Amino acid sequence: MSLIENLIRPDVLALSAYHVQDAAGCVKLDAMENPYQLPEPLRAELGRRLSEVALNRYPTPSYTELKAGICGKLGVPDGYDVVLGNGSDELISMVSVACAKPGAKVLAPVPTFVMYAMSAQFAGLQFVGVDLRPDFSLDRDAMLAAIAAHRPAVTYLAYPNNPTGNLFDDAAIVDILRAVGETGIVIVDEAYQPFAQSSFMPRLAEFPNLVVMRTVSKLGLAGIRLGYMSASGALLEQFEKVRPPYNINVLTQATAEFVLEHSEVLDTQAVALREERGRVAAELAALPGVEVFPSAANFLLLRITRPGLDSAKAHARLLEQKVLVKNVGKMHALLHNCLRVTVSTPEENTLFLNALKAALAP
Numbered sequence: 144m145s146l147i148e149n150l151i152r153p154d155v156l157a158l159s160a161y162h163v164q165d166a167a168g169c170v171k172l173d174a175m176e177n178p179y180q181l182p183e184p185l186r187a188e189l190g191r192r193l194s195e196v197a198l199n200r201y202p203t204p205s206y207t208e209l210k211a212g213i214c215g216k217l218g219v220p221d222g223y224d225v226v227l228g229n230g231s232d233e234l235i236s237m238v239s240v241a242c243a244k245p246g247a248k249v250l251a252p253v254p255t256f257v258m259y260a261m262s263a264q265f266a267g268l269q270f271v272g273v274d275l276r277p278d279f280s281l282d283r284d285a286m287l288a289a290i291a292a293h294r295p296a297v298t299y300l301a302y303p304n305n306p307t308g309n310l311f312d313d314a315a316i317v318d319i320l321r322a323v324g325e326t327g328i329v330i331v332d333e334a335y336q337p338f339a340q341s342s343f344m345p346r347l348a349e350f351p352n353l354v355v356m357r358t359v360s361k362l363g364l365a366g367i368r369l370g371y372m373s374a375s376g377a378l379l380e381q382f383e384k385v386r387p388p389y390n391i392n393v394l395t396q397a398t399a400e401f402v403l404e405h406s407e408v409l410d411t412q413a414v415a416l417r418e419e420r421g422r423v424a425a426e427l428a429a430l431p432g433v434e435v436f437p438s439a440a441n442f443l444l445l446r447i448t449r450p451g452l453d454s455a456k457a458h459a460r461l462l463e464q465k466v467l468v469k470n471v472g473k474m475h476a477l478l479h480n481c482l483r484v485t486v487s488t489p490e491e492n493t494l495f496l497n498a499l500k501a502a503l504a505p
Contacts, residue, residue, distance in 0.1 A: 177363035308438030460502035
């Protein structure tokens with residue numbers, strides 16, 4: 144056997160690295176990014192603020208000011224704190240590490256965010272997926288049956304769900320929280336909350352096993368990689384133990400603190416994107432050969448239904464026109480022939496719609 148075969152776990156050897164397609168020269172609509180930058184005066188002021196950051200020093204390990212800004216500006220209930228991560232990915236990894244007791248399981252409806260399953264695998268946890276219904280709604284009865292059978296340590300519910308974009312039924316989520324009870328935690332992942340205007344964050348006090356996870360990436364700060372999660376103090380104390388020291392770098396910290404002082408700018412951008420989401424969805428619904436699904440996120444899921452054209456061909460035709468979207472048609476059987484497209488500026492959305500019309504042509 145080779146060095147690699149001797150050294151690396153078989154399940155890791157069988158994996159492919161997470162692939163991000165090169166978007167150079169393209170209208171980039173594949174990663175759910177906010178297309179808007181900060182206004183120029185704020186960018187200039189941020190530049191001055193960053194120039195004063197002590198790059199030769201480690202961050203302040205408690206992140207007191209940053210955490211206070213998040214709690215004060217982003218709707219964390221009074222009396223609750225947050226744990227910070229280098230994006231939601233690191234938070235998911237921290238949860239996996241903290242909960243990786245022998246035989247522990249992670250459960251989530253599928254299709255959903257792929258890192259729930261990947262992080263579970265990396266930590267040695269078994270992942271259990273429960274299929275959504277064909278309309279992408281939560282199969283409450285199947286979820287409750289799986290909880291009873293597997294007693295998962297961690298249950299993930301993306302709210303709204305990625306890549307489908309829909310919000311799961313609140314009553315079903317409450318039933319899941321109660322069914323899990325004291326044997327595990329339920330993580331409601333609200334990465335797209337600014338576009339959904341619906342949240343379980345205010346309900347933390349109702350459910351001791353509830354964790355609400357968010358990121359500032361979709362707000363317009365994807366480049367700084369910052370996630371946060373809130374829960375009871377007893378849970379956060381344990382997750383804090385597995386948080387790497389200094390995991391939020393000083394530039395991320397300073398940028399986030401500055402932008403939170405001007406959070407109304409992000410709120411205005413979210414309003415604009417919600418309005419564009421409605422326009423793009425309506426125009427997609429009017430196209431023959433396309434089925435568009437309801438979305439509470441900053442992206443839309445659509446299915447190619449034109450005979451002789453599948454999602455792979457449509458994706459390739461869009462790419463030929465320098466429009467990059469995400470082909471999710473192979474992710475799960477329920478996503479057959481589906482594309483996911485980020486809602487962007489009016490100009491970029493129109494470019495996408497025109498390119499899709501051309502791609503749908505015989």
